[in-house]
Amino acid sequence: MATTATGGAVIPIDSRTRGRARSTLLALAGRRARLTAGNPRQIAVPLLGPILLALVVAPALEKATGGLHSTVDYQSFVGVGAVGLVIPLSCIFAGLSVIVDRRAGAQRELLAAPVSRSQLVFGNLLVAVCLSALQAIVLVALTALRGGRFHVSGAGLAWALAAGLLFTVFMYGVAETLASRISKPEEYVGATPAVAILPFFFAGALYPISAMPGALTDIAKALPLTHALALLRYGLVDPHGQSLHAIWGAGNTTVEAWASLGVVALFALALTAISIRMFKRSAVG
Amino acid sequence: MRTATIEVRDLRKVYAGEVEAVKGIDFDVAAGEVFGLLGPNGAGKSTTIGMLTTTILPTGGSARLAGLDVVADPRGARAIASVVFQEPVVDGGLSGLDNLSLHARLWGIGPEQQRTRIAELVPAFGLQELIERPVDTYSGGQRRRLEIARALVSRPQVLFLDEPTVGLDARIRHELLDLIAGLRERFEMTILLSTHYLEEARQLCDRVAIMYEGSIVGLDAPARLLAELGEEILELRVQGDARATLARLRAQGIAAADAFAIGATVTVPLHGRPAGQALGALEEAAISPVGMATRAPTLDDVYLQLTGGPAAEAA
Numbered sequence: 224m225a226t227t228a229t230g231g232a233v234i235p236i237d238s239r240t241r242g243r244a245r246s247t248l249l250a251l252a253g254r255r256a257r258l259t260a261g262n263p264r265q266i267a268v269p270l271l272g273p274i275l276l277a278l279v280v281a282p283a284l285e286k287a288t289g290g291l292h293s294t295v296d297y298q299s300f301v302g303v304g305a306v307g308l309v310i311p312l313s314c315i316f317a318g319l320s321v322i323v324d325r326r327a328g329a330q331r332e333l334l335a336a337p338v339s340r341s342q343l344v345f346g347n348l349l350v351a352v353c354l355s356a357l358q359a360i361v362l363v364a365l366t367a368l369r370g371g372r373f374h375v376s377g378a379g380l381a382w383a384l385a386a387g388l389l390f391t392v393f394m395y396g397v398a399e400t401l402a403s404r405i406s407k408p409e410e411y412v413g414a415t416p417a418v419a420i421l422p423f424f425f426a427g428a429l430y431p432i433s434a435m436p437g438a439l440t441d442i443a444k445a446l447p448l449t450h451a452l453a454l455l456r457y458g459l460v461d462p463h464g465q466s467l468h469a470i471w472g473a474g475n476t477t478v479e480a481w482a483s484l485g486v487v488a489l490f491a492l493a494l495t496a497i498s499i500r501m502f503k504r505s506a507v508g
Numbered sequence: 509m510r511t512a513t514i515e516v517r518d519l520r521k522v523y524a525g526e527v528e529a530v531k532g533i534d535f536d537v538a539a540g541e542v543f544g545l546l547g548p549n550g551a552g553k554s555t556t557i558g559m560l561t562t563t564i565l566p567t568g569g570s571a572r573l574a575g576l577d578v579v580a581d582p583r584g585a586r587a588i589a590s591v592v593f594q595e596p597v598v599d600g601g602l603s604g605l606d607n608l609s610l611h612a613r614l615w616g617i618g619p620e621q622q623r624t625r626i627a628e629l630v631p632a633f634g635l636q637e638l639i640e641r642p643v644d645t646y647s648g649g650q651r652r653r654l655e656i657a658r659a660l661v662s663r664p665q666v667l668f669l670d671e672p673t674v675g676l677d678a679r680i681r682h683e684l685l686d687l688i689a690g691l692r693e694r695f696e697m698t699i700l701l702s703t704h705y706l707e708e709a710r711q712l713c714d715r716v717a718i719m720y721e722g723s724i725v726g727l728d729a730p731a732r733l734l735a736e737l738g739e740e741i742l743e744l745r746v747q748g749d750a751r752a753t754l755a756r757l758r759a760q761g762i763a764a765a766d767a768f769a770i771g772a773t774v775t776v777p778l779h780g781r782p783a784g785q786a787l788g789a790l791e792e793a794a795i796s797p798v799g800m801a802t803r804a805p806t807l808d809d810v811y812l813q814l815t816g817g818p819a820a821e822a823a
């Protein structure tokens with residue numbers, strides 16, 4: 224390994240480079256976090272709809288329809304399902320910040336800095352992940368306070384965290400890609416229903432995907448949100464993995480969970496790569 | 509001879525739709541030199557700075573900052589440079605101090621040096637009272653001062669100033685010009701400045717390159733560019749077609765190739781010919797301007813002769 228001497232101390236170049244990369248990433252994330260904190264609406268607004276679903280609509284639907292007729296509590300089923308709305312909305316808001324940076328000019332200073340362009344994307348992603356996690360925790364906590372029943376174990380929590388993290392990475396990739404492709408905020412906001420809200424209705428957020436017509440069920444199985452929600456439920460409310468069975472139809476829940484996690488991871492990786500490529504392409508004239 | 513810190517060779521940029529913004533330009537900027545890029549809007553100045561700061565990818569040619577190729581080693585080139593952009597690019601939601609610190613961290617400046625440099629720059633740029641406030645509350649001039657201070661936190665070898673005074677009122681412009689003029693004395697750096705304010709270039713720059721439609725049409729020290737027009741020029745206001753008058757003046761031997769017509773004004777460098785003799789020649793040629801004056805040439809004349817003249821004649 225190459226080394227360099229500074230002031231008598233020998234520092235491996237690899238560690239120095241890693242340290243510099245980490246410091247840069249934290250600087251970029253710190254910037255985004257401070258800007259986000261200065262705009263409380265960006266934190267609160269994505270939560271409003273999902274909270275309404277979890278705290279008002281779910282109990283009302285349970286009362287009207289009798290719930291899921293299974294061991295899974297419908298309020299917690301919808302409470303976790305609403306995470307599938309809060310994460311996309313939160314990421315779309317985060318993507319809007321990229322357009323604001325570009326239009327307000329701040330992006331030019333970042334592009335002129337001696338940092339890799341992918342770090343600019345990762346800095347924003349880091350904040351989007353933290354903010355989405357915070358919003359999802361608030362949502363689940365409110366659902367529990369409203370009477371939703373959860374079954375949480377260490378392993379279950381790990382599945383839920385991994386699914387939530389990878390799905391957020393995927394959604395941020397979608398948002399960043401859109402932000403690179405669309406120049407006007409109003410056009411970007413116009414795309415929100417298609418990318419953030421529509422999949423929510425097909426992914427089994429409010430009802431099991433098996434309740435939909437066959438063709439729609441097949442479409443649902445191709446959506447990363449369906450897999451993420453199944454894993455979140457497996458980890459938090461449904462240790463028997465009924466949502467996972469509805470997707471894979473296999474008997475082994477652990478295998479199904481790994482398979483669903485693989486699907487979400489694949490989407491997350493692909494969209495991250497695409498978003499970085501699109502950002503580089505759009506940022507440099 | 510000083511070594512070149514900025515080397516530009518046959519640099520080109522063609523945008524989509526075959527729009528040729530920069531058409532193969534060449535220039536060197538020596539270490540410690542203040543170099544001006546002058547030209548009208550659309551001349552290619554900002555595209556040139558964009559390529560040198562790696563925010564625009566060149567279509568051809570090469571550019572190096574302190575030997576670092578901007579295409580092969582863009583991060584290396586960015587590490588030794590800072591830019592003050594034409595438009596304000598500070599984060600309005602953050603305080604001035606946050607903006608300075610962010611720049612320092614992105615340029616890899618350690619915390620100790622960061623504190624020292626910021627403590628030095630804040631009073632030097634008159635930002636003491638503002639530095640903790642969100643930048644959204646700053647006036648245009650205060651923002652500009654902050655942006656220049658921010659660019660200096662990393663002690664760049666090369667500083668790019670892209671139209672730094674555009675849009676500012678006269679008083680703030682003069683304050684900023686004094687600040688920029690002081691930079692070379694306080695910090696050892698090479699400065700590339702783009703502007704369309706000629707007085708600004710004359711005041712600040714050791715040499716200027718005049719750009720017109722993507723090419724460099726003149727490059728020298730302002731005094732030498734001025735000297736090319738001689739010590740005196742004759743300015744004629746004419747009624748009717750100024751270009752036709754210019755053609756007659758040339759045909760009569762009163763005007764040389766460097767005379768030019770813009771609007772209703774014909775500008776004729778006299779190149780040592782006495783003004784009285786030129787006026788006599790006008791009478792003999794039966795050219796009757798509605799007004800005329802002689803005066804010393806300015807950089808405006810050089811600029812108009814190199815940029816406006818050809819455009820007007822081609823029109």
